[in-house]
Structures are given as C-alpha cells and as structure tokens.
Amino acid sequence: MPERIFIKSACQISCQSPLAEEWIDSPVALSGNYLRSQDPKFSDFIPPMHSRRMGLLLKRAVVTSEVALRKAGITVPDAIITGTALGCMENTEKFLGKICREGENMLSPTDFMQSTHNTISSLIAIRLHANGYNCTYSHGESSFGSALLDAAVQMRLGKIRNALVGCHDETTEETFRILTHAGYFSEGEAPATELSVSMVLSTDPDGALCELRSVSVENSHSRTADDVYREALAKAGLADFRGDVKILSDEGFSPIFGKNLSLPAAEVYAGAQMVGNGRCSVAVIVGGSCGRSRTVVVLSEKC
Amino acid sequence: MPLxxxxVGAGVISAIGNGMHRTLESLLEKRSGIGPVRYxxxxxxxxPCGEVPLSNAELKELAGIPQDRIVPRTALLGIQALHEALGTAGLSREDISKAAFISGTTVGGIDITEDRFLDYLSGKGDPSLILLHDCRGTTDATSAPFGDFAFSTTISTxxxxAANAIIYGADLIRAGLFDIVVAGGAESLSRYHLNGFNSLMILDREKCRPFDETxxxxxxxxxxxxxxxESPSHAEKRGAKPLAFLSGYGNACDAFHQTASSPEGDGAFLAMKEALQTAGLTPSDIDYVNAHGTSTPNNDASESAALRRIFGDNMPPVSSTKGYTGHTTSASGSIEAVFCILAMREGFLPVNIGWKTPFEGGIVPVHEDSRGVRIGHVLCNAFGFGGNDSSLLLSSVNTMK
Known part of the structure; x- marks a missing residue:
C-alpha cells in the first residue's frame, strides 16, 4: 500500500468515431439536440447467434470491454466493475410500457432480465468465465467515479492485480423525451448523447497509457474549481509539478461527447489517451461538476 | 490492517417489524410477515408478499415528511432503518459530514415512475419527479433528512x-479513506419487479418454504x-460500543446465467470461501449460516451444493429467514446481516419457518427452537441475478475479547 495503478487501455463508443481516437485531431462537430452513438459493425465482434438477444447497450458494453481487454493483453480480468446511471433503458421502457399499456399479464421475462443494472457486468462475466470480484454502481454522473474508486481500492488492498472498469448509458428516444421534460437535456446546451466506455486498470506498467495517480468522488460543492484542482494535484503527489498539465472538465468535453450521465468516463478515457499520446504530461479530470457530486481523477505519464 | x-450501529425494517426490537420478537416467536398485499x-x-404493514402516509408521518411531498417508498423504508442505525451508533451531524453512505437498491424510485410513465412520455406530469426514478434519487432521498455525507454512492447488483454495499464500505475503511461508513440497502415492492419475477415464473402462490422438498x-x-x-481506532476514540464485528467477506461471480445459479453453486462457494479466508477462519469456526434460501427450486439446490462443498459432513446450523420477510431483494443482505447480529447477541438460531421435508441433496435447516446458544461466527449469504454472489462473515463481540 499504496500500489501504483496504471491504465493499460481505454476505448469508447460514442457520437465520435467508435473504437478510435480520431476525435483528438478531427472531432465530429455535434449538431442538433439529440445524437445516437456511431456504432461499429457488431458482427465483427460478436457472433450473431450471441448478439441476437442483446439490447444495443449490452452490445456496446461487450464490444468496448472485449476490445479494451484485448488491447491490454488480458483474457480474464481479476475484477469487472461497471457504472451505469440508468441501465438498459431500452429494455426498462419496453417492460414498463407493456405493464402500463397492456396490463400485468402476458409479459415476457427477457426485457425484465436485461433491465437490472447489473446485467452488463454479469453478461461480460458470463462471456469471459470471470468468477472474480464483480460490482455495479448506479449513482447518476458519479457512477463511473464510484466504479473507478472501487477498482483503485481493490488494488491498493492487494485483492486484485487488474480490473475491467466501464461505464455505459444509452439515450433512447423515450429517455430523451422524458429527460428533456425533466429539464436534464435542454436546447442551446450540448446535445443529448450516449456513451459506452471501457478501460483496463493494472498494477503492471508494461505498455500502459498512463498512471492513475488519484481518484475521488465527493458530494461537497462549496469549494471552487481552483481549490479542487490544487488539492487533487497535492493528493496525487504533484503539488510542485511544473510541467504540462491539462484540465479536463464537462465544459471542455461536452462539445465533443455531448451531454450524458456517463460523461466523466469519457473524460477519463480522453485524459488517458492524451497522456498516452504525449499530448500532455498530467491530466486532471473534474467530471460531473454540473451535477450533485464531482469525480476528480489525476492521470500522469508513467515514470 | 487485519479485518x-x-x-457500531444497526437499523432494520421489514414485514416483521420496524426496528430491531420488534424484529427480534417476531424472529423469536416465529411470526411471518407474509400475506396479501394491502398497499x-x-x-x-x-x-403473497412480505409487505411492510405501513402505508406511505404512515411512513412519512413517522419520518416527519410533509404528506404532499412525493418520496419513493424505497427511500421511506430506508429512512426508518437509517434513523435507527445512526441513532444506535450515536453519530452526530459532524460525524455524518465526514462519513460515507453506501446504499444498495435496484428498484429505486420506479414505484413513482410506474404510476406516471405514460404521462411523462406525453410531456405531462410533474417533471421533477422523474429525477426520483434512478437509484441515486432514492439514495439521496434516504440520506437527506440526516445531513450531507462526504461521499454517497449506490450499488446495484x-x-x-446491500451485501456488496457493506463489503465496499469495509474496503473503504481498510484503505483508510473513511473512518465511518454507513452501508446497507433498501427496496420497496413495485409492480415492475413483481411482474418481472412473475414473468420468470419463480413466485410461489403459497407462502414460501425454503429448502423444503415442495x-x-x-x-x-x-x-x-x-x-x-467504523475503524477500530476511531470507534475506540469515540467510545462507540460495537454490536458485532465484520470479520470477513467475499464477492464472486457465478458467471453461469443471467437469472439461474450453477448446479454446483460455484459463485456461492467462492464467496463463502473468500469470506472465511479474509477472516482467517476455517469452516469449523462457523456456528450459523443465514442462507440466501429464496425457496426457488434452483437457488436452494445450488446453495445446498455450495454449502456441502464448504462444510462437507460438518454442516453448521443453517436457516433461511425468507419465510418471515419474503425476499427483500436488494435489501436482503443488510436486513439479514442485522438478523445475524440479533441472533448472536440474543443467542438463538432463527427457525427456518415453512420447512417440513428435506429434498435430495438439500441441507436440513434449523427447524426447532434453540435458546442460550453461543454463536461466535456466522456467514450471511446474499446472491443476485447475474451470479453476483456475496457472503459476509460476522462475529460476536465475545470472539474479539
């Protein structure tokens, strides 16, 4: 304690080109107020026999997870830890819609089974035959931060050597309509989007994109962004660091990835790629700051 | 740091009582709370369901919440248990502001949504209520009356x-991130998951009979x-008196099927094994197992197989308390952990009500009254869909002296 932790790989399916980092140099300009993700060709990754009964979010989660694991050179991770603010909404809405419109008889269980939040983590475990630690966090925009913190804690306690950590949320048409009604999405702001992000954490630095120096999730909103930033660097042992530091915030990243409860996961993914590509030495992510809690993550070059 | x-505090509400005192009476008197739903x-x-015999209006009155405010029933139940837990621990607002709150739920505020879903879709209804739908909305509504925790999150396995919330809480303490963590879970009945379980054809039309042939x-x-x-040093400094100790735990994944358990109970076996290992104990140290024991043919067979793999021919007393409360789903891990604390402190083994006849390969659960039993260490199992299997190892205060 404390063991050093590295991010070996990270990938995304979003409104940007899927499973690629083209957004760094030539991001797709977002327009309108609602954008679905650019999905890869799922049959390149999942045999149609297997994907037939998976909803869209499950397919995205499986693909980003398996690509991240392959890039990290890991077949079966020690732990699978997932964040999802709302789970598989497509299935939830189908099951709920049937109950509300047709009553409580003649319901089929498939949509119900896929609507529990932990269906993502467990499906990945079933596919990988992963019997290790498995957990799911559903806590708004800090779902990902909670999952990342858990992975870091498991590693620091020496319980695991590596972990698949992901965050997945979809915005169906119905979800978009309802969350617009609730005021979460609004015109003139970044468009409503969807995100699926997976990354592999490991105590092994070999081939890693960057080092995870610190992660915290906090409820307090009383402190200024400047205080949060300074404290995060101090906590990461970088108080006196005078090199190239980039601050990644919701304001900076919603023009690229849109508005979504999984946005902090995209910010950590982006920070890992930018440090990994030598775009900066240190990245400080202050995510979810417009919500009720913020996720603060510090990444640095491996040294 | 050793486990x-x-x-230092506990609180509980279920169909058999609001608070530890009423719960203990019901367990000792073998009083089931399962019956027709009223609310x-x-x-x-x-x-039949194990519905808490209090309406939302009565729960709001108990919590001092204005009747016109809409609060998910999951949070209304959570508030009762949280109030008791914080009270028994003697936590001040100052303590709470430095503590973490980890709550488990899956249903969240869907009881609010299922009454209004079609309205929401057509842009009608109070839009602020939508924010109560997700798991976080419920967790925040549960803790709101007690002040601001430094960190809150929701586990949904x-x-x-709830069992995983307790495990995460313990790990946060072991990693030195918090001195006090309040952990557990809450779940209300909803049309949504009653119909979900019904569509899976795993609900009994009679009262459940865990581990019974029928x-x-x-x-x-x-x-x-x-x-x-609470961390040992902090508890000592505060003069907090432990009710029991969490001395081990395991989280494993069955990785078998989305809604069924493997025949040999792989996930359950691994979770119990890890709980014993982390506690530095052997199977012969265990004096009681509070089984997950849902009363489905699949769970009870799979869990029996896992228990045999751990204990062999030296099976400790085992019982399921689902015959009292029904399956309280996301909350079951923490509700039953409190039952275990009560059993250790009062020296009794909860009788597995509803059981008559063993099935082939099944364990024979506790079926006779026993008082004055010395219970040092217990395992408390909670298994979820998707094979999210967890086991807590709780120890009585006497074992730590």
Whole structure:
C-alpha cells in the first residue's frame, strides 16, 4: 500500500468515431439536440447467434470491454466493475410500457432480465468465465467515479492485480423525451448523447497509457474549481509539478461527447489517451461538476 | 490492517417489524410477515408478499415528511432503518459530514415512475419527479433528512446489492479513506419487479418454504437495513460500543446465467470461501449460516451444493429467514446481516419457518427452537441475478475479547 495503478487501455463508443481516437485531431462537430452513438459493425465482434438477444447497450458494453481487454493483453480480468446511471433503458421502457399499456399479464421475462443494472457486468462475466470480484454502481454522473474508486481500492488492498472498469448509458428516444421534460437535456446546451466506455486498470506498467495517480468522488460543492484542482494535484503527489498539465472538465468535453450521465468516463478515457499520446504530461479530470457530486481523477505519464 | 471491523450501529425494517426490537420478537416467536398485499396496486393480488404493514402516509408521518411531498417508498423504508442505525451508533451531524453512505437498491424510485410513465412520455406530469426514478434519487432521498455525507454512492447488483454495499464500505475503511461508513440497502415492492419475477415464473402462490422438498418459488418482500462500520481506532476514540464485528467477506461471480445459479453453486462457494479466508477462519469456526434460501427450486439446490462443498459432513446450523420477510431483494443482505447480529447477541438460531421435508441433496435447516446458544461466527449469504454472489462473515463481540 499504496500500489501504483496504471491504465493499460481505454476505448469508447460514442457520437465520435467508435473504437478510435480520431476525435483528438478531427472531432465530429455535434449538431442538433439529440445524437445516437456511431456504432461499429457488431458482427465483427460478436457472433450473431450471441448478439441476437442483446439490447444495443449490452452490445456496446461487450464490444468496448472485449476490445479494451484485448488491447491490454488480458483474457480474464481479476475484477469487472461497471457504472451505469440508468441501465438498459431500452429494455426498462419496453417492460414498463407493456405493464402500463397492456396490463400485468402476458409479459415476457427477457426485457425484465436485461433491465437490472447489473446485467452488463454479469453478461461480460458470463462471456469471459470471470468468477472474480464483480460490482455495479448506479449513482447518476458519479457512477463511473464510484466504479473507478472501487477498482483503485481493490488494488491498493492487494485483492486484485487488474480490473475491467466501464461505464455505459444509452439515450433512447423515450429517455430523451422524458429527460428533456425533466429539464436534464435542454436546447442551446450540448446535445443529448450516449456513451459506452471501457478501460483496463493494472498494477503492471508494461505498455500502459498512463498512471492513475488519484481518484475521488465527493458530494461537497462549496469549494471552487481552483481549490479542487490544487488539492487533487497535492493528493496525487504533484503539488510542485511544473510541467504540462491539462484540465479536463464537462465544459471542455461536452462539445465533443455531448451531454450524458456517463460523461466523466469519457473524460477519463480522453485524459488517458492524451497522456498516452504525449499530448500532455498530467491530466486532471473534474467530471460531473454540473451535477450533485464531482469525480476528480489525476492521470500522469508513467515514470 | 487485519479485518475485524466494528459494527457500531444497526437499523432494520421489514414485514416483521420496524426496528430491531420488534424484529427480534417476531424472529423469536416465529411470526411471518407474509400475506396479501394491502398497499401495492397490482393485478396480482393473489401473490403473497412480505409487505411492510405501513402505508406511505404512515411512513412519512413517522419520518416527519410533509404528506404532499412525493418520496419513493424505497427511500421511506430506508429512512426508518437509517434513523435507527445512526441513532444506535450515536453519530452526530459532524460525524455524518465526514462519513460515507453506501446504499444498495435496484428498484429505486420506479414505484413513482410506474404510476406516471405514460404521462411523462406525453410531456405531462410533474417533471421533477422523474429525477426520483434512478437509484441515486432514492439514495439521496434516504440520506437527506440526516445531513450531507462526504461521499454517497449506490450499488446495484440485484439481490446482493446491500451485501456488496457493506463489503465496499469495509474496503473503504481498510484503505483508510473513511473512518465511518454507513452501508446497507433498501427496496420497496413495485409492480415492475413483481411482474418481472412473475414473468420468470419463480413466485410461489403459497407462502414460501425454503429448502423444503415442495418449495415452489419465492415471495417478494420489502424493507431496509443499514449498519454503521467504523475503524477500530476511531470507534475506540469515540467510545462507540460495537454490536458485532465484520470479520470477513467475499464477492464472486457465478458467471453461469443471467437469472439461474450453477448446479454446483460455484459463485456461492467462492464467496463463502473468500469470506472465511479474509477472516482467517476455517469452516469449523462457523456456528450459523443465514442462507440466501429464496425457496426457488434452483437457488436452494445450488446453495445446498455450495454449502456441502464448504462444510462437507460438518454442516453448521443453517436457516433461511425468507419465510418471515419474503425476499427483500436488494435489501436482503443488510436486513439479514442485522438478523445475524440479533441472533448472536440474543443467542438463538432463527427457525427456518415453512420447512417440513428435506429434498435430495438439500441441507436440513434449523427447524426447532434453540435458546442460550453461543454463536461466535456466522456467514450471511446474499446472491443476485447475474451470479453476483456475496457472503459476509460476522462475529460476536465475545470472539474479539
């Protein structure tokens, strides 16, 4: 304690080109107020026999997870830890819609089974035959931060050597309509989007994109962004660091990835790629700051 | 830091009582809380459930919440258990502001949404209520009356959510991130998951009979349970008296099927094995197992197989308390952890009500009254859909002296 932790790989399916980092140099300009993700060709990754009964979010989660694991050179991770603010909404809405419109008889269980939040983590475990630690966090925009913190804690306690950590949320048409009604999405702001992000954490630095120096999730909103930033660097042992530091915030990243409860996961993914590509030495992510809690993550070059 | 984390506070509400005192009476008197639903609106009124015998209006009155405010029932139940847990631990607002709150739920505020879903879709209804739908909305509504925790999160691993919340809480303490963590879970009945379980054809139309040859499914229940975990040094400094200790735990994945358990109970076996290992104990140290024991043919067979793999021919007393409360799903892990604390402190083994005849390969659960029993270490199992299997190892205060 404390063991050093590295991010070996990270990938995304979003409104940007899927499973690629083209957004760094030539991001797709977002327009309108609602954008679905650019999905890869799922049959390149999942045999149609297997994907037939998976909803869209499950397919995205499986693909980003398996690509991240392959890039990290890991077949079966020690732990699978997932964040999802709302789970598989497509299935939830189908099951709920049937109950509300047709009553409580003649319901089929498939949509119900896929609507529990932990269906993502467990499906990945079933596919990988992963019997290790498995957990799911559903806590708004800090779902990902909670999952990342858990992975870091498991590693620091020496319980695991590596972990698949992901965050997945979809915005169906119905979800978009309802969350617009609730005021979460609004015109003139970044468009409503969807995100699926997976990354592999490991105590092994070999081939890693960057080092995870610190992660915290906090409820307090009383402190200024400047205080949060300074404290995060101090906590990461970088108080006196005078090199190239980039601050990644919701304001900076919603023009690229849109508005979504999984946005902090995209910010950590982006920070890992930018440090990994030598775009900066240190990245400080202050995510979810417009919500009720913020996720603060510090990444640095491996040294 | 070795395990042995003091549990300095606890609170519980279920169909058999609001608070530890009433709960203990019901357990000792073998009083089941399962029966017809009174408050849940459903076409399946013939399905027995373990409903908490308090209306939302009564729960609001108990909590001092204005009647016109809409609060998910999950949070209303959570508030009762959290109030008792914080009270028994003697936590001040100042303590709470430095503590973490980890709550498990899956249903969240869907009881609010299922009454208004079609309205929401057509842009009608109070839009602010939508924000109560997700799991976080419920967790925040549960803790709101008690002040601001430094960190809150929600674990959603179906029926092992509360057990995993306790595990995460313990790890946060062991990693030195917090001195006090309040952890557990809450879940109310909803049309949504009553119908979900019904569509899976795992609900019994009679009262459930865990581990019995004729068992034919579960009865859903509801409730909440929270425990207050505190680092040993902080507890000592504060003069907090432990009710029991959390001395081990395991989280494993069955990785077999989305809604069924493997025949040999791989996930359950691994979770119990890890709990014993982390506690530095052997199977012969275990004096009681509170089984997950849902009363579905699949769970009870799979869990029996896992128990045999751990204990062989030296099976300790085992019982399921689902016959009292029904299956309280996401909250079951913490509700039953509180039952275990009560059993250790009062020296009794909860009788597995509903059981008559063993099935081939099944364990024979506790079926006779026993008082004055010395219970040092217990395992408390909670397994969820997707194979999210967890086991807590709780120890009495006497074992730590």
């Amino acid at each position: 042995g984390i003091p549990i 849940l609106t459903t076409e399946h009124g013939d399905l 179906a029926c092992s959510s 068992r034919n499914g579960l009865n859903l229940g509801e409730g909440a349970g929270y425990v207050v975990l």
